[in-house]
Amino acid sequence: MLATFAVSQYVLLSKEKESVYQEEVERAAFMADGLSRSLQTLMLSGNAADAADWLERLSESPELLTVQVVRKDQNEAFLDGETIGLVNRQLGTDVFNRPLHTSRSITDIDKASFTRAVNGEQITHLDETNATLTFLLPINSGEACMNCHAYDSSETRGVLRITTSIEHAQQRIVQARRDTIIYGLSVSFIIGLLLYLFIRRQILSPLELVTEATAGIAAGDLDSKVDMQSKTEIGKLGESFNRMTDALKNSTVSRQYFEAIMHSMGEMLFVTDMEQRIRFTNPATQAALGYTQQELLEKSVNDLIKSGIELSPAEAAELAKAGEIKGIEREFMHKSGQTIPVLITATIMDQADGKAYQVIHAGRDITRLKRAEHELRLAAKVMECDASAILICDAQANIVLVNPAFCEITGYSREEVIGKNPRLLSSGKQKPDFYRAMWGHLLEHGVWAGEIWNRRKNGEIYPEWLSITAVRNTAGEISNFVSIFSDISNQKEVEQKLSHMAHHDQLTGLPNRTLFSDRLEHALAHASRDKYKVGLMFIDIDGFKAINDNHGHDIGDALLCEIARSLKNLVRDADTVARVGGDEFVIILEHLLNFEDILQVAEKILKQFSTPTMAADIACDIGCSIGIAVGPDDSSDADELVKKADTAMYLAKTSGKQQYRIYSRDCMIAQS
Incomplete structure (x- = not known):
């Protein structure tokens, strides 16, 4: 204000x-x-x-x-x-x-x-x-x-x-500033005074009444009452205090009665004289510090505190003036030497003549609180430093907290996502059934983990490994969802590279024997089902060894790459050209309706290699021998079909090279 x-x-x-x-x-x-x-x-x-x-x-x-x-x-x-x-x-x-x-x-x-x-x-x-x-x-x-x-x-x-x-104008401004300051100070004083009077009336005065009545009861005056007209929480405190006084007055009031109450308290409670010597302790104090009642009596409370001082001079002065001081945090020493953090409230107990003669100390072991605070700070630090993105939602799946890694991965700032639903990250690649299954598993088992595609703020779609945990409160109800995810784009890229390396020839980039075999099996299976033919060509390069020996491996490798490029250009994109040996290539021609389509491709290949092929500025005079087998006519088994195409290729090579042979026609005649 x-x-x-x-x-x-x-x-x-x-x-x-x-x-x-x-x-x-x-x-x-x-x-x-x-x-x-x-x-x-x-x-x-x-x-x-x-x-x-x-x-x-x-x-x-x-x-x-x-x-x-x-x-x-x-x-x-x-x-x-x-x-x-x-x-x-x-x-x-x-x-x-x-x-x-x-x-x-x-x-x-x-x-x-x-x-x-x-x-x-x-x-x-x-x-x-x-x-x-x-x-x-x-x-x-x-x-x-x-x-x-x-x-x-x-x-x-x-x-x-x-x-x-303009001195006159500046004098007017100085006067206006002086008037404004005086007016502001006056208004601030009035506001502060009204605020003080309000707090005094509504809070401080009622608390003083409760304190005075408490001191009266401590001195044995059970007629002490708190006269409050307020209906606030403090007024309710006064009513509760009066009911307590009435209950005490109507009961058998004795030292044993009060001691029974103090013995039943779960919090530390001990009484000292004005020289800070311990006069009384309850069992909770003895259990917390590891001493017996007799060991604690006559000890100075300062002997039990690590710093050796329970109250600083300023705190002692405040206690003497106000009669009570709260929120004093000290480390007490257990008998074993272990330190225990304790939050203390000290209240002076007066005699009937009004002279202070004892101090009541109420202490609460805050070890768990300190541990929780430490764990919270540690968790916050871990969350800030974790390279994985962390996203926390409420029970309605609205985002309440994200860490810096989330912002770095998604491109969104904290302010842009707080209060929003995580669906703003959805890429659209997963169908609704995927999300229904994910949420069903999460709600049933409390956890879900898997790979998902999400979208960054800039529109880029990326893969991530996501784990979601449903957090439940003491009533068993879901209070939060904690999601942890990491960008696995690099991992996916490495996987793709490894997959490509495992299934492709490193020199030419063509499918290798493994990928070729897999594609041939699929092609034959589809051909049998859809009633079309699969052409398989087994090609051996004639004259390659001489060029490789005469010009070296670099020229040989360049020639193989040029051969691979030429073969790919001679077939359709849907067809497969693979390298299965040093100078051996195979071609899978799918979805063929007649045998003539295979022969046309074979003629184009022979024509391509009927003239010298350039490799690293060197004209290489090569040719090729082609063996042709047709599935499922010759065989519906991939290995068997390869053997028959290889047999036809061998026949072409022994028949003079730079030609093709068809297994079903030429090999059967040769065998007969």
Whole structure:
């Protein structure tokens, strides 16, 4: 409230300052305009001496600090004879004469501002530091001026410089600031006083009544009552206190009764005299510290505290003054040497004559609280530093917390996702059935983990490994969902590379024997089902060994790559070209309706290699022998079909090379 009031006062003061300066500028501008008009009237008379005298008299005015006419060369006018000389030469006679003085250059004018004024712009400069307001007013040339000053055809003859004092305006601003501060302090004092009175009435006074009544009961006065009319929580406390007093009064009040109450307390409770010697402890204190009652009696409470001091001088003074002090955290020493963090409340117990004679100490072991705080800090640190993205949702699956890794992976800031549903990350690659199954498993088993595709803020779709855990409260209800995920794009890329390496020839990039066999089995299975043919060509490169031996392995490798490229260009994209040996290639032609399609491809291959093939700028004279088998006509078994194509290729090679042989036709004839 006070901060808001202070800001409003600052804004009002700023506006007041702006208004005062604006008013001063307008007043001075009006005066400057009048002076400018008067000066131009005097100058039209042609008597520069009168104009100079008028300016000198104006300079004596207390409001005007400076009044000068400055020529365009930034020298003060009406001093030297330069302008008079130009005018007399223009008129052809010495019309104007006056006493001459030494020329004086005006150097305390900002050159850029002066240039703008010479160009016809009216300049106003407010200098708060020196409390001045300066006007640079262009003196424009009129028709009458041309009678004497035709030697200069520019629109501006010079600049009128007028500087006025704004001390009066600044005094008004200082007074306004002083008034605002006084007003603000007064209002702040009133607000603070009202706030204090409210707290005093509603909180402090009722608590004092409870404290006094508690001290009365401690001194044996069971007639102590708390008179509260408030219906607040503190008023309810007073009512509860009165009911407790009535219950105590109606009971058998005795030392044994109070000791029974203190013995039943689960919190530490011990009593010391004013010299801090222990006079009484309850079983909870003995259990917490590992001492017996007898061992603790007559011990100083300071002997049980690691620092050796239960209350600092300031805390002891506060206890003596207020009769009670709360929230004192100390480390007590267990008999075994272990330290125990304890939160203490100390209350002075007075005698009937009002003199303090004992202090009641109520302590709570906060080991678990400290451990929980440490674990929370550790968890927060782990969450901040974890390279995996962490996302926490409430029971309605609205995002309540994310860590920096989440922002780094998704591209979203915390502010952009808090309160949103995680579906904003959905890529659309998974179907609704996937999410229904995921949520069903999560709600039934409390955890789900798997691979999922999500979308970054920039629209990029990426794979992630995601695990979701449903967190339940003590009632068994789901309170939160904790999701941890990591971007596995690199892993997927590595997997793809490894898969490619495992199924492709490293030199040519063609499918290797493993991938070829898999594709051939699939092609034969589909061919049997859909009633079409599969052509299999087994190709052996003729003359490759000689080139490899004569030109080296580098040329040989380049030739194999060129052969692979040529074969791929001769077949359809749906067909498969694979390298299964050093200079052996196979081609799978799928979805063939007639046998002639296979022969056309074979003819194109023979034609391609009937001319030299270029490899690293070397013309390589090679050929090829092709064996052809057709599935499922020749066989529906992949291995068997390969053997038959290989047999046909061997027949082509032994029959003179650079030709093809068909297993079902040529090999059967050869065998017969």
